Amino acid sequence: MKRPGLRPVSFSAPIAVLFAALLLLLPLLLRVFAGNPLIPGPGSYGFLKAGALSLTGTPTLYTLFLAPLGDGRILSSVLLGLLAAYLFHRLAQVLFPRQDEQAIALLLFLINPLFLSIFTGLSPYALAVPAALLCLVFFYTSRFLPVPLLVALVASLSPLFAALLLALLILRHLPRRFAVASLLLALPASLLAAQPHLVLAGTKALIAEFGAPLGFSLIYVAFALFGGVVQWGQRRDRAPFFLFAALLLLAPFLEAARIAAGLLAIPFAARFLSFLIRRRWRLRAAAGVTLLLTGCLLLFLLISHALVIASEEPTKRLVGTLAALPPDEGVLLGPPELAPIIEATTTHPAYVEPGCGAAACGDVARLYTTQRLTEAEPLLRRHGIRYLLITKEMRQGLVWNRDEEGLLFLLKHSAKFSLLASDGEQEIWRYAP
Amino acid sequence: MEPRTKYAIALAVLMLVVLGVRLAVTFQAEQPSYQSYFAVIQAESIRETGLPRYDDPYSYEGRRYAFSPLYYYVIAAFTFFVPPPLAVKVLPSLFMAGLVPLIYLIGHHLTKNRGVSFLAALFAGFSQALFVSASDAAPLSLALPLAAALLLSLLDLEQHPVRALLLAAALTFVSPLIWLFLAAEIVYLVILAAERLTISVKHLEAALFMFLLAAWYTLLTYKEPLRRYGLALLSESLPQSVRQATFAEFTLLAMIYAVGLVPLALASLSLYHTAFEERNRSIFLVAALGLVVLLAASLQLLPLPVALILLNLVFVILSAPGLHLLAVYLRKTRFEWLRRPLIVALLLLFLLTSLLPAIAAGLYPDISPKRNELLALSWLRDHTADSSVILAAPKTGFLINEEARRKYVADEEYLLIANPDAILADIDAAYTTPSTVRAVEITAKYGVTHIFMGSQEHTRYSQFGAIIKDPTCFPLVYRNPQVLVFGVNCTVEARQ
Numbered sequence: 001m002k003r004p005g006l007r008p009v010s011f012s013a014p015i016a017v018l019f020a021a022l023l024l025l026l027p028l029l030l031r032v033f034a035g036n037p038l039i040p041g042p043g044s045y046g047f048l049k050a051g052a053l054s055l056t057g058t059p060t061l062y063t064l065f066l067a068p069l070g071d072g073r074i075l076s077s078v079l080l081g082l083l084a085a086y087l088f089h090r091l092a093q094v095l096f097p098r099q100d101e102q103a104i105a106l107l108l109f110l111i112n113p114l115f116l117s118i119f120t121g122l123s124p125y126a127l128a129v130p131a132a133l134l135c136l137v138f139f140y141t142s143r144f145l146p147v148p149l150l151v152a153l154v155a156s157l158s159p160l161f162a163a164l165l166l167a168l169l170i171l172r173h174l175p176r177r178f179a180v181a182s183l184l185l186a187l188p189a190s191l192l193a194a195q196p197h198l199v200l201a202g203t204k205a206l207i208a209e210f211g212a213p214l215g216f217s218l219i220y221v222a223f224a225l226f227g228g229v230v231q232w233g234q235r236r237d238r239a240p241f242f243l244f245a246a247l248l249l250l251a252p253f254l255e256a257a258r259i260a261a262g263l264l265a266i267p268f269a270a271r272f273l274s275f276l277i278r279r280r281w282r283l284r285a286a287a288g289v290t291l292l293l294t295g296c297l298l299l300f301l302l303i304s305h306a307l308v309i310a311s312e313e314p315t316k317r318l319v320g321t322l323a324a325l326p327p328d329e330g331v332l333l334g335p336p337e338l339a340p341i342i343e344a345t346t347t348h349p350a351y352v353e354p355g356c357g358a359a360a361c362g363d364v365a366r367l368y369t370t371q372r373l374t375e376a377e378p379l380l381r382r383h384g385i386r387y388l389l390i391t392k393e394m395r396q397g398l399v400w401n402r403d404e405e406g407l408l409f410l411l412k413h414s415a416k417f418s419l420l421a422s423d424g425e426q427e428i429w430r431y432a433p
Numbered sequence: 434m435e436p437r438t439k440y441a442i443a444l445a446v447l448m449l450v451v452l453g454v455r456l457a458v459t460f461q462a463e464q465p466s467y468q469s470y471f472a473v474i475q476a477e478s479i480r481e482t483g484l485p486r487y488d489d490p491y492s493y494e495g496r497r498y499a500f501s502p503l504y505y506y507v508i509a510a511f512t513f514f515v516p517p518p519l520a521v522k523v524l525p526s527l528f529m530a531g532l533v534p535l536i537y538l539i540g541h542h543l544t545k546n547r548g549v550s551f552l553a554a555l556f557a558g559f560s561q562a563l564f565v566s567a568s569d570a571a572p573l574s575l576a577l578p579l580a581a582a583l584l585l586s587l588l589d590l591e592q593h594p595v596r597a598l599l600l601a602a603a604l605t606f607v608s609p610l611i612w613l614f615l616a617a618e619i620v621y622l623v624i625l626a627a628e629r630l631t632i633s634v635k636h637l638e639a640a641l642f643m644f645l646l647a648a649w650y651t652l653l654t655y656k657e658p659l660r661r662y663g664l665a666l667l668s669e670s671l672p673q674s675v676r677q678a679t680f681a682e683f684t685l686l687a688m689i690y691a692v693g694l695v696p697l698a699l700a701s702l703s704l705y706h707t708a709f710e711e712r713n714r715s716i717f718l719v720a721a722l723g724l725v726v727l728l729a730a731s732l733q734l735l736p737l738p739v740a741l742i743l744l745n746l747v748f749v750i751l752s753a754p755g756l757h758l759l760a761v762y763l764r765k766t767r768f769e770w771l772r773r774p775l776i777v778a779l780l781l782l783f784l785l786t787s788l789l790p791a792i793a794a795g796l797y798p799d800i801s802p803k804r805n806e807l808l809a810l811s812w813l814r815d816h817t818a819d820s821s822v823i824l825a826a827p828k829t830g831f832l833i834n835e836e837a838r839r840k841y842v843a844d845e846e847y848l849l850i851a852n853p854d855a856i857l858a859d860i861d862a863a864y865t866t867p868s869t870v871r872a873v874e875i876t877a878k879y880g881v882t883h884i885f886m887g888s889q890e891h892t893r894y895s896q897f898g899a900i901i902k903d904p905t906c907f908p909l910v911y912r913n914p915q916v917l918v919f920g921v922n923c924t925v926e927a928r929q
Contacts, residue, residue, distance in 0.1 A: 202663060203663035203664045203665075204660070204663040207663070207664075209652060209659065210659050210660055210663045210664070211659075211660040218648075219648060222644070222648070226641070276641075281638060282594075282634045282635045282638055283594045283598065283635050283638040283639060283642070285594060285595045285598055286594075286598055286638055286639065286641075286642040289598075289642065289646075290638075290641060290642050290645055293642075293645040293646055293649050294645060296649050297645060297648060297649045297652070300649065300652055300653065301652075304652070304656065392851075396851040396852040396855075397851070397852045397854075397855075401852055401854060401855045401858075402855055402858070402859075403878060
């Protein structure tokens with residue numbers, strides 16, 4: 001029941017796009033004010049360096065898309081974000097009959113941490129999300145012909161994201177012949193994408209509130225679960241909610257599931273917030289405060305995530321430290337997550353032990369733990385390592401716990417290592433064979 | 434005299450007795466406990482600047498705290514009437530004595546029987562875990578009566594909804610315990626659904642309010658720790674040795690010892706009756722809280738001492754309906770004459786299994802600093818440079834902060850401290866290593882100028898190494914019968 005005095009709110013498409021532009025500019029401006037390079041996130045630098053090739057040396061559709069853009073690559077992400085805002089505005093009009101629900105859904109999409117992260121950095125999802133939204137717009141307006149092509153486009157960027165999109169379409173009763181066509185086109189198209197890999201993410205890489213740049217928001221998930229309960233009572237189609245629940249279970253293992261879960265949470269959360277605004281409360285004292293708290297939570301989430309993006313590597317400090325490297329091509333060993341930044345901003349190749357992820361393993365683990373020069377030198381020579389980047393995190397438990405543990409002993413006491421640069425948090429050491 | 438007045442007077446007397454015993458135990462020591470000095474520091478900061486000390490230049494030679502400040506504002510408010518060290522000794526006892534009438538009211542809500550509610554209040558006043566928890570001025574001492582008041586309000590939500598919301602807000606601002614209540618509300622609603630009882634919309638709305646408030650406040654207050662540690666905030670931030678003690682394995686024996694045999698037996702009777710014979714919404718809510726605490730303790734999500742205190746609270750509350758059941762049952766039999774002897778026997782058993790161990794446990798000789806330690810710290814404040822850094826056991830940290838106003842290597846607040854394991858290992862090594870070179874390396878690493886050796890250091894280390902054997906590098910600069918303070922004369926040269 002509508003409460004007196006509450007008028008339905010609506011956004012026109014230009015206002016939605018303008019609002020999206022302001023939100024996307026927020027973290028980028030914060031980076032500029034902090035003196036950090038404009039483009040956030042090590043992942044983005046992988047695409048900056050690679051040009052038409054991916055990090056593994058083979059072209060993907062996304063790298064082919066970026067290659068001709070040159071310095072305008074980051075702008076392409078922002079523009080794709082504006083397109084996504086416009087498409088979501090269209091989609092909300094189709095999905096929600098009520099204007100206030102449309103407005104809430106659009107707001108939830110725009111202040112979603114995933115929206116900020118995806119469209120301020122370089123990632124295949126910057127292309128895949130608008131493509132998926134366009135596909136959904138066509139689907140919900142019963143224009144099925146472009147659907148298979150768009151599913152294939154998404155598959156060529158992220159096969160898993162496409163699979164989840166197709167699962168949603170099938171659950172929402174996509175006609176069988178279009179479903180089969182989508183599948184047939186998506187399978188070969190997925191060969192163009194980088195292959196997904198299964199990694200168990202900790203909560204810090206999974207949840208936006210804990211600082212994960214490409215994680216879903218716990219607040220959104222909670223609102224979506226409440227929305228699911230509300231929807232359950234109204235006996236609506238429950239299949240998308242089951243898909244959302246399945247995505248939550250897959251989220252710790254697959255980045256695509258994490259992103260899909262974060263986006264699929266929006267309609268359920270919008271339904272819940274709309275329900276919250278319209279309902280007649282029994283605890284009248286709680287009504288206004290609860291809505292105020294909801295607003296505070298979402299505002300907190302937006303600002304907090306903008307600050308996460310603003311402080312993502314590379315920071316001014318890292319750039320300053322890396323600037324101390326001589327202009328040769330000696331291999332640099334550092335934290336694997338910083339490898340794309342090192343390769344994109346210096347002349348030095350970064351050594352990353354294959355198949356290790358963020359943890360040190362293999363030769364790198366042996367090198368970090370040895371205190372004997374006779375053991376360290378063959379390892380350094382084998383991989384041509386001339387420089388070592390040691391961060392505060394590595395010294396504070398990530399690799400070492402004590403001052404002279406493992407390789408730190410050699411760095412301190414062997415004449416073969418010399419300190420090139422240190423800013424108190426990051427150090428670069430040179431190894432002279 | 435009306436029974437209501439009679440019980441009100443008896444309750445007031447009981448509360449005064451509980452407060453008196455608690456204060457008598459607390460004032461066995463001249464000074465507040467080592468841990469309470471953190472509250473003294475914060476209260477003084479609030480009095481001087483209006484704000485708690487989030488950036489502490491002394492702790493870990495400079496660090497940032499993350500904590501909820503309301504409790505320290507309450508302490509600070511009292512320091513306008515009494516000196517801070519006195520406030521931190523009296524207030525926790527006062528808060529905990531406040532539990533007595535609250536437990537009585539909850540018991541009365543559950544049973545409508547004044548006699549058994551009074552006995553439950555007596556159990557609350559002298560149960561082992563609840564009694565010992567009063568020794569430190571920590572937010573838990575205020576959170577517990579607030580939690581009991583919130584529980585009472587939730588039981589009476591239909592009549593007094595605003596009171597419940599206000600108490601939920603107060604508990605949120607004092608302690609993260611609100612999350613347990615939220616989980617308990619959810620479990621309660623699930624139990625109601627499973628029992629096919631109607632679910633109160635007011636309870637749903639209250640749970641939603643609590644969730645949003647707790648989520649917003651937790652994200653705001655603990656943003657930085659959540660980013661650093663993720664969901665494992667409570668356990669990950671602690672050094673390994675402290676973590677093992679704090680999140681020790683939950684055992685039935687530990688629970689029986691902390692809760693006491695009598696409340697446990699009576700609560701079990703009440704739970705059995707509610708589960709299998711007569712469904713009771715109010716008892717379901719209290720039981721849901723107990724279930725959540727048990728689960729959190731078993732999964733090591735809640736520090737064991739806190740879990741035992743909360744379980745103590747829940748079982749004491751549930752002992753009221755247990756006693757009531759027993760009384761009703763006896764009345765139906767030919768053994769009604771046994772009622773009074775049985776109550777006397779239960780009280781005697783409680784005295785032996787809870788009260789005496791509780792008082793004995795409260796009489797820790799070692800939780801407060803000695804007068805000589807304060808003298809030594811005063812000497813350090815008057816005779817050392819402002820930039821001096823003092824090495825001491827972590828437990829002495831807050832005391833140095835407050836009394837000596839000098840930087841020190843570590844205290845017991847580990848949240849946001851990078852690699853506390855390494856720091857603790859260094860402190861232990863500095864005190865115990867026989868190698869002067871190693872000891873000097875450590876003192877040089879932290880810029881230590883003085884080494885403090887008081888009662889905590891003597892307790893922590895059975896024998897000392899180079900620092901007492903090498904007067905060239907570590908000359909004795911101050912001594913009294915209980916404390917030695919060494920200077921640091923040597924340093925290591927950095928390699929060029």
